[in-house]
Each structure stands twice: as structure tokens, then as C-alpha cells.
Amino acid sequence: MVHAAPPSQAAAVKPPSFLRANAEAIAFVVMAAGLIVAPFFTYPLFLMQAMCFALFACAFNLLIGYVGLLSFGHALYFGWASYLAAHAAKVWGLTPELAILTGTATAAILGLVAGSLAIRRQGIYFAMITLALAQMMFFFALQMKFTGGEDGIQAVPRGYLFGLIDLKNEAAMYIVVLFIFLGGFLLIYRIIHSPFGEVLKAIRENEPRAISLGYKTDRYKLIAFVLSATIAGCAGATKAIVLQLASLTDVNWPMSGEVVLMSLVGGLGTIFGPVVGSFVILLMQYKLSVVGEWVLVIQGIIFVSCVLLFRRGIVGEIAARFKG
Amino acid sequence: MSADIILETEGLTKEFAGFAAVGGVDLRVARGSIHALIGPNGAGKTTCFNLLTKFLSPTRGRIVFKGQDITAMQPADVARLGLVRSFQISAVFPHMTVLENVRIALQRLRGNSMDFWRSRSVLDQYNNKAMELIADVGLSDFSNWTAVELPYGRKRALEIATTLALDPEMLLLDEPTAGMGHEDIARIAQLIKRVAANRTVLMVEHNLSVVADLSDTITVLTRGRVLAEGDYATVSNNPDVREAYMGVGHA
Ligand SMILES: Nc1ncnc2c1ncn2[C@@H]1O[C@H](COP(=O)(O)OP(=O)(O)OP(=O)(O)O)[C@@H](O)[C@H]1O
Ligand SMILES: [Mg+2]
Numbered sequence: 027m028v029h030a031a032p033p034s035q036a037a038a039v040k041p042p043s044f045l046r047a048n049a050e051a052i053a054f055v056v057m058a059a060g061l062i063v064a065p066f067f068t069y070p071l072f073l074m075q076a077m078c079f080a081l082f083a084c085a086f087n088l089l090i091g092y093v094g095l096l097s098f099g100h101a102l103y104f105g106w107a108s109y110l111a112a113h114a115a116k117v118w119g120l121t122p123e124l125a126i127l128t129g130t131a132t133a134a135i136l137g138l139v140a141g142s143l144a145i146r147r148q149g150i151y152f153a154m155i156t157l158a159l160a161q162m163m164f165f166f167a168l169q170m171k172f173t174g175g176e177d178g179i180q181a182v183p184r185g186y187l188f189g190l191i192d193l194k195n196e197a198a199m200y201i202v203v204l205f206i207f208l209g210g211f212l213l214i215y216r217i218i219h220s221p222f223g224e225v226l227k228a229i230r231e232n233e234p235r236a237i238s239l240g241y242k243t244d245r246y247k248l249i250a251f252v253l254s255a256t257i258a259g260c261a262g263a264t265k266a267i268v269l270q271l272a273s274l275t276d277v278n279w280p281m282s283g284e285v286v287l288m289s290l291v292g293g294l295g296t297i298f299g300p301v302v303g304s305f306v307i308l309l310m311q312y313k314l315s316v317v318g319e320w321v322l323v324i325q326g327i328i329f330v331s332c333v334l335l336f337r338r339g340i341v342g343e344i345a346a347r348f349k350g
Numbered sequence: 351m352s353a354d355i356i357l358e359t360e361g362l363t364k365e366f367a368g369f370a371a372v373g374g375v376d377l378r379v380a381r382g383s384i385h386a387l388i389g390p391n392g393a394g395k396t397t398c399f400n401l402l403t404k405f406l407s408p409t410r411g412r413i414v415f416k417g418q419d420i421t422a423m424q425p426a427d428v429a430r431l432g433l434v435r436s437f438q439i440s441a442v443f444p445h446m447t448v449l450e451n452v453r454i455a456l457q458r459l460r461g462n463s464m465d466f467w468r469s470r471s472v473l474d475q476y477n478n479k480a481m482e483l484i485a486d487v488g489l490s491d492f493s494n495w496t497a498v499e500l501p502y503g504r505k506r507a508l509e510i511a512t513t514l515a516l517d518p519e520m521l522l523l524d525e526p527t528a529g530m531g532h533e534d535i536a537r538i539a540q541l542i543k544r545v546a547a548n549r550t551v552l553m554v555e556h557n558l559s560v561v562a563d564l565s566d567t568i569t570v571l572t573r574g575r576v577l578a579e580g581d582y583a584t585v586s587n588n589p590d591v592r593e594a595y596m597g598v599g600h601a
Contacts (some may be wrong), residue, residue, distance in 0.1 A: 064590060225457070234405065235443065238425065
């Protein structure tokens with residue numbers, strides 16, 4: 027087994043085109059521009075809701091796609107953040123940005139507690155613990171007074187941003203949501219491409235080796251878990267202000283399943299996948315609302331075909347073509 | 351315990367469902383030496399390594415490293431104390447480049463591994479040091495290769511470069527030359543000799559010429575127990591060893 031030293035590969039491959047080298051930046055600009063012009067063509071409320079779900083899915087994808095942890099209870103952070111934001115705005119009379127902050131902080135704390143309990147388990151056990159904790163918190167939401175039980179918290183005031191800007195104005199609300207979405211998206215991008223993200227990658231690639239190099243891998247996973255829960259919470263809190271509603275739907279297990287579906291359809295472990303996936307799924311639910319319960323069947327079929335045929339999801343498949 | 355013993359175990363035992371893979375091993379590794387752990391397949395060598403680096407918890411026994419009882423420590427903490435292992439199956443980060451593999455180790459040592467808000471480009475400050483380490487193991491031409499593309503021997507070299515990036519006081523190498531051709535074996539043996547100049551090395555190795563060439567002390571393990579110990583001449587003349595090990599056709 028003698029290996030002649032081949033020439034450095036980069037020298038052999040021709041330099042990537044401008045388009046390929048900057049694919050992510052270009053895609054980001056296209057996405058941002060699309061979201062700026064979209065409200066002139068379709069319902070802003072739909073778009074705002076879609077952005078909240080997209081951010082939620084991006085947060086979920088940070089865990090599954092970049093740490094390899096399948097949380098099956100992410101509705102816990104989305105839903106509880108949404109309750110606390112709604113309560114803060116409606117009962118405590120906080121301004122919308124503080125209400126969203128309250129919800130986000132709640133999700134961070136819940137993420138820290140749930141993450142500490144779940145992080146030492148591997149694979150399916152991790153998924154089961156996250157699901158069990160989420161179900162437990164669902165029952166709390168059902169029982170507690172302030173959540174409004176089956177009714178949820180309705181007629182949440184959108185209020186005045188910084189006490190100044192009236193968010194009943196659809197354009198103002200839209201801009202706020204756009205800022206939160208793009209900000210959250212860029213934060214996730216930064217996390218993935220940070221020194222911390224580099225360690226996450228190493229852990230996903232070969233955890234025993236990372237440990238043998240002295241990394242306390244549980245700690246890194248926990249931080250990633252808390253970051254994911256926090257960003258998911260921010261999405262849920264924003265949704266409560268936008269739709270002026272926090273309800274059991276947001277905190278129940280089908281919501282946890284939906285975010286899995288959105289990420290899977292768009293492409294796990296791709297930065298844009300969850301965004302595309304959530305828009306596709308929401309659009310489908312919206313267009314197909316005429317067929318009633320059949321939406322669920324269609325979703326099920328999509329889920330199965332993604333798992334069996336298109337593991338890479340929409341964005342993953344496109345990226346693979348693009349590279350190939 | 352004398353001062354020049356860096357690692358010592360007392361009655362180290364690991365039982366799997368009643369079967370003692372390692373049964374009461376007393377090991378003493380002298381500081382600065384190259385110490386080989388040899389024995390037939392299934393003797394318990396890898397299990398021993400797993401115990402020493404706390405990847406497994408011993409059923410009984412005690413491990414002392416640099417005068418400190420590490421029996422109850424976490425594996426990452428053992429590594430931080432300066433006892434760093436390699437794996438029997440080469441352990442690299444497969445979809446990262448050679449440079450990135452080494453940087454992961456440097457990054458751990460020098461901090462900012464928790465920084466999730468900073469750009470990855472701060473890691474470029476480690477490139478020079480990483481390239482030095484990569485050159486040391488003869489991988490300079492491969493620095494931008496993805497680890498998974500490397501031939502096996504080079505993967506082992508990368509693993510050693512990554513380990514050395516931590517500048518550990520003691521290295522545990524599990525079969526560093528397994529699956530290699532002659533040329534690679536010679537290169538790795540040279541490398542081990544060189545890095546052992548100011549370190550302690552404990553290695554599991556099946557290639558007896560490498561063992562004879564490199565080691566100061568040899569411990570022979572069979573069925574989880576120490577059969578013999580000493581320098582190469584002593585061990586290879588031991589009739590028990592000849593029967594239990596040398597006869598099995600490993601050389
Ligand atoms: N996790 C485990 N559970 C049960 N038995 C195990 C486990 N790990 C190792 N063993 C058993 O312990 C014994 C020692 O295994 P070990 O891997 O330490 O041997 P080794 O000396 O490294 O052998 P080799 O030269 O083949 O690498 C073997 O019989 C093996 O089957
Ligand atoms: Mg072994």
C-alpha cells in the first residue's frame with residue numbers, strides 16, 4: 027500500500043464560479059427581496075404567519091440538522107412562548123417588543139430545563155423524553171387558568187412598538203415580523219458558522235473523538251438546545267402578537283410534528299430548507315383547505331415520500347444538482 | 351508511588367455480564383517511556399484503554415495519573431489533564447478538511463469554542479500552528495483534503511497530528527499501524543519515536559518489529575490478566591509468552 031502524493035485537489039479543480047461561491051448570499055438576498063415585495067401580491071397576514079413558522083422550523087433544524095438531535099417536542103417552546111407573550115401583552119399591558127421578549131425568555135428557561143433532562147439520552151430516547159416533557163406541559167396549559175383552556179388567549183392587543191408605532195397598521199406589523207424573521211435567520215446562520223458551530227459539527231461527525239480531545243460534548247449540545255428553544259420561542263411569541271391569539275394548537279404535539287414535516291420537506295441540515303418547507307406546507311394547507319381532513323392524508327403521503335424518495339428535501343435536492 | 355511513574359493502576363477490573371474482559375491489572379507506566387501493551391485478540395487491550403481514558407467505568411480498581419486519582423473522572427476531564435487517546439478504528443472528523451480537523455483540537459486548547467456569536471473566521475488565527483503540525487506528520491500536500499478521502503495510513507497520521515495539537519503529556523495509541531503498508535508503518539514508527547522524545551506513550555500494537563524497535567517496556571496481556579512484563583528480550587524469552595502469544599502467529 028504505497029500512496030504517491032497526489033497534487034493538492036484544489037489546484038486540480040477549477041475555481042468555483044461567482045454564482046456557486048456566493049450561492050448562500052445570493053439566496054439570502056433573493057429571499058429578503060421576495061419577502062419585501064410579497065405583501066403587494068398576497069395576504070400579509072398569511073406571509074407573517076408563514077415567516078413565524080419558517081423561523082420556528084429553522085430553530086428546529088438547528089438541532090436536527092446541525093447537532094443531529096431529534097426533538098419531538100418543540101411545540102413546547104413555540105406554544106409556551108406564545109402564551110406568555112399573549113399574557114404579557116393582554117394582562118400585563120406590556121409593549122409588543124417586551125411581550126415577545128417575555129415569551130422568548132420563557133422558552134429559553136424551559137429549553138434549559140428540558141434540555142438538561144434530555145441531553146444525556148441518545149437517539150430515540152432523546153426524542154421520547156422531549157415528547158414526554160412537551161406533553162406534560164401541554165396538560166399544564168390545558169389545566170392552568172391563565173391560558174384560557176380550550177379558548178386560548180384571544181384578542182391579544184398588538185399594541186404600540188416601543189410605545190410609539192401602532193402595530194394595528196398591517197405594514198408596520200409586517201416590517202417588524204420581517205425584521206425578526208431575518209434577524210433570527212441570520213443568527214442561526216452565524217451560530218452554524220461560528221467556532222461553536224465548528225465544534226457542533228465535530229460532535230456530529232465523531233462524538234467519541236470530540237470527547238477524547240477534551241470537549242464536554244453534553245455542554246455544547248445543551249447550549250445548542252437552549253438556543254434552538256429560544257429562537258423557536260421568539261417565533262411563537264411573535265405569532266401570538268401577529269395573530270392576536272395563543273391557543274392549545276400551538277403547544278400540542280401535532281405542532282411538534284408539523285415542524286418536523288416542514289424541515290424534512292425543505293431539507294434537513296440546509297439553511298434555507300426549513301424556510302422553503304414551511305412556506306410550501308402552509309401554502310398547501312391553505313389551498314387545500316377545501317378538501318378538509320384530506321389535507322392530513324396528503325401531508326402523510328408527502329412525509330412518507332420525503333423519507334423514502336427525497337431524503338434531502340427540496341433545497342437539499344437543488345443544492346445537490348447545483349454542485350453535481 | 352515513585353515520582354517517575356506517570357500512570358498507575360491498581361487491580362483494574364472490567365466485567366461485562368460477569369465475564370472479566372480486564373481482570374485485576376496493575377500497570378505502571380514510567381514517565382517519558384514508550385510502553386507497549388500487547389496480547390492476542392480479545393485480551394482486553396482496548397478495554398484497558400477505554401478504562402484509562404474513562405470511556406468505560408471500571409467495575410473495580412483505581413487509576414492514578416500524575417499522582418491524581420482519576421477513577422471517577424469524566425472522559426473529557428481526563429483529556430484535559432493531558433492523557434489523550436487515539437482509537438483502534440481511525441478517528442477523524444470525516445467531512446472536515448485536514449486543516450479543520452487539527453484546528454478543532456487547537457481551538458479546544460486555546461479557547462473560544464463556546465463563541466456562537468462570532469464568525470468562524472476567527473479560527474484562521476490557528477492556521478499557522480495547524481499547518482506546522484500537519485507538516486510534522488507529512489500531510490502538507492493534503493491540508494485541504496476532506497479527511498474521508500485520505501488513504502488509511504494518512505488518516506492515522508492526521509489522527510496523530512490532531513492529538514499532538516493538544517500537546518498532551520501522555521498519549522495512548524491503539525494499534526497505530528494496523529492496516530498499513532510497510533512504508534506507512536515505517537513513517538508512523540518514526541513519528542512515534544519523535545513525539546515520544548518529551549512525552550510518555552502507551553501503545554497497543556500487534557506488529558512485533560515495531561514493538562521491539564520502539565518500546566522501553568512491554569506488558570503482555572492475555573484474557574484480561576498480565577502475563578509478563580519487561581523489556582523486549584525478557585518478554586520474548588518468557589516461555590508463557592511464547593506459548594500464549596508468540597505462537598499464535600502474530601508476527
Ligand atoms: N462493550 C462490551 N460488552 C461486552 N463485551 C465486551 C465489550 N467490549 C469488549 N468486550 C469483550 O472483552 C474482551 C476484550 O476485548 P478488547 O476489545 O479489549 O480486546 P483487544 O485486546 O483490544 O483485542 P483486539 O486485539 O482484537 O483489538 C473481548 O472478549 C470482547 O468481546
Ligand atoms: Mg483492541
